[in-house]
Amino acid sequence: MWSELLQNPLFGIGLTLLAYALAQKVYQRTGSILFNPVFTSIVSIILLLLLLEIPYANYVKGGQYILFLLGPAVVALAVPLYTRRQEILSKKGPILVGIAAGAVTSIVTATGLAWLLGASTDVVLSLAPKSVTTPIAIGIVEKIGGIAPLTAAIVVLTGCLGAICGPEFCRLIGVRDPAAMGLAIGTASHGIGTARMLEVDRLGGAVAGLAIGLNGLMTALLLPFLVGLFR
Amino acid sequence: MVRGMAILLLLQFVGEVISRALEVPIPGNVIGMGLLLGALGLGWVKLEWVQEAADLLLAHFALFFVPAGVGVMVYFDLIAKEWLAISVAMVVSTFAVMAVTGWTEAWLEKRGRGHVE
Numbered sequence: 001m002w003s004e005l006l007q008n009p010l011f012g013i014g015l016t017l018l019a020y021a022l023a024q025k026v027y028q029r030t031g032s033i034l035f036n037p038v039f040t041s042i043v044s045i046i047l048l049l050l051l052l053e054i055p056y057a058n059y060v061k062g063g064q065y066i067l068f069l070l071g072p073a074v075v076a077l078a079v080p081l082y083t084r085r086q087e088i089l090s091k092k093g094p095i096l097v098g099i100a101a102g103a104v105t106s107i108v109t110a111t112g113l114a115w116l117l118g119a120s121t122d123v124v125l126s127l128a129p130k131s132v133t134t135p136i137a138i139g140i141v142e143k144i145g146g147i148a149p150l151t152a153a154i155v156v157l158t159g160c161l162g163a164i165c166g167p168e169f170c171r172l173i174g175v176r177d178p179a180a181m182g183l184a185i186g187t188a189s190h191g192i193g194t195a196r197m198l199e200v201d202r203l204g205g206a207v208a209g210l211a212i213g214l215n216g217l218m219t220a221l222l223l224p225f226l227v228g229l230f231r
Numbered sequence: 232m233v234r235g236m237a238i239l240l241l242l243q244f245v246g247e248v249i250s251r252a253l254e255v256p257i258p259g260n261v262i263g264m265g266l267l268l269g270a271l272g273l274g275w276v277k278l279e280w281v282q283e284a285a286d287l288l289l290a291h292f293a294l295f296f297v298p299a300g301v302g303v304m305v306y307f308d309l310i311a312k313e314w315l316a317i318s319v320a321m322v323v324s325t326f327a328v329m330a331v332t333g334w335t336e337a338w339l340e341k342r343g344r345g346h347v348e
Binding site: 111113 | 236271284285302305310322328334
C-alpha cells in the first residue's frame with residue numbers, strides 16, 4: 001500500500017507544502033537567517049527521503065507541480081517592475097553597468113578559483129554560469145561543454161547562499177539602497193536570491209527579478225565567446 | 232484571479248514559443264516577463280487584471296524552488312568528487328559578484344546624481 005501511495009503526486013506536493021510551512025514557522029520563531037525557509041525545506045526533505053529510502057523519482061512526481069508554478073511566477077515579476085518603472089528607469093544606466101560588471105565577475109572568479117584549486121576542465125566549465133537562472137545556465141553549459149546536472153546543482157546552491165546571507169552581506173559592505181541590494185542579490189543568486197529579496201523590499205525584489213533576465217542574457221552572450229578565447 | 236492566472240500562463244506560453252522559434256538561450260518564462268512588461272506599458276493588459284494573481288505568486292516565490300533544490304540529492308556523487316574546489320569557487324565568487332554589482336550600481340548612481348541635479 002505504501003509504495004502505491006508514494007507513487008501518488010499528493011506525496012510530493014504534500015511533503016513540499018508541509019516542509020515549507022514548518023520551515024517558515026521555524027524561521028519566524030527563531031528570526032535567524034540560518035533557518036532560511038527554502039534552504040531548511042530542501043535539507044529536511046532530502047534527509048527524510050534518504051532516511052526512508054524513498055527515491056527522488058517518487059518525490060518529483062508531486063514536486064513537479066510546485067516547480068511548474070515557478071513559470072507564471074517569473075512572468076509575474078513584471079508587475080512590480082511595471083509599478084516601480086519610474087524609479088527603475090531613472091537608474092537604468094547604473095543597473096545595466098552593475099549587472100554587466102557582476103556577470104563578468106561571476107565568470108572570472110568562479111572559473112579562475114576552480115582552476116587555481118586544480119579542478120578538472122569539466123568542473124571549471126560547469127561552474128562558469130553558476131549565477132545564472134537554471135534554464136539559461138543549462139543551455140549555456142550544453143553549448144560550452146561541461147556537466148549539465150552538476151551546473152544545475154551548483155546553481156541551486158549558489159541561489160541558497162545568496163538567499164541566506166545576501167541582504168546581511170550587502171549591509172555589511174555598505175550596500176544599503178534597496179535597488180542596489182536587489183541588483184546585487186539578483187545578479188549573484190538569481191531566482192532563489194530574488195525570493196528572499198522580495199521579502200526584504202518590494203522594489204529591491206523587482207530589480208532582482210530584472211537582474212535574473214539581464215544577467216542570463218549577458219552571460220549567455222559573453223561566455224561562449226570567452227571560452228572560445230581559451231581554446 | 233482566474234483571469235490574471237490565465238494571462239500569466241498565456242504569456243509564458245507565448246514566451247516558450249518565441250524561445251524555441253528563435254533558438255535563443257533565454258527561457259520562455261523570462262521572455263514572458265518581458266512580454267507582460269510590454270503589454271502593461273502599452274495598455275494591452277490592465278494592471279488590475281493581473282495584480283491579484285501576481286501578488287499571490289510573488290508572496291510564495293521561494294516555495295517554487297524547493298523541488299529543484301531537492302534535486303541536488305541526485306548529484307551528490309558528482310559534487311563530492313571535487314567538493315573543495317567547487318565550494319570555494321562558488322562561495323567566494325557569489326560574494327564577489329554581490330560586492331562588485333552592488334558597489335558599481337551605488338557608485339554610478341551617486342555620481343549620476345551629483346552631475347544631473
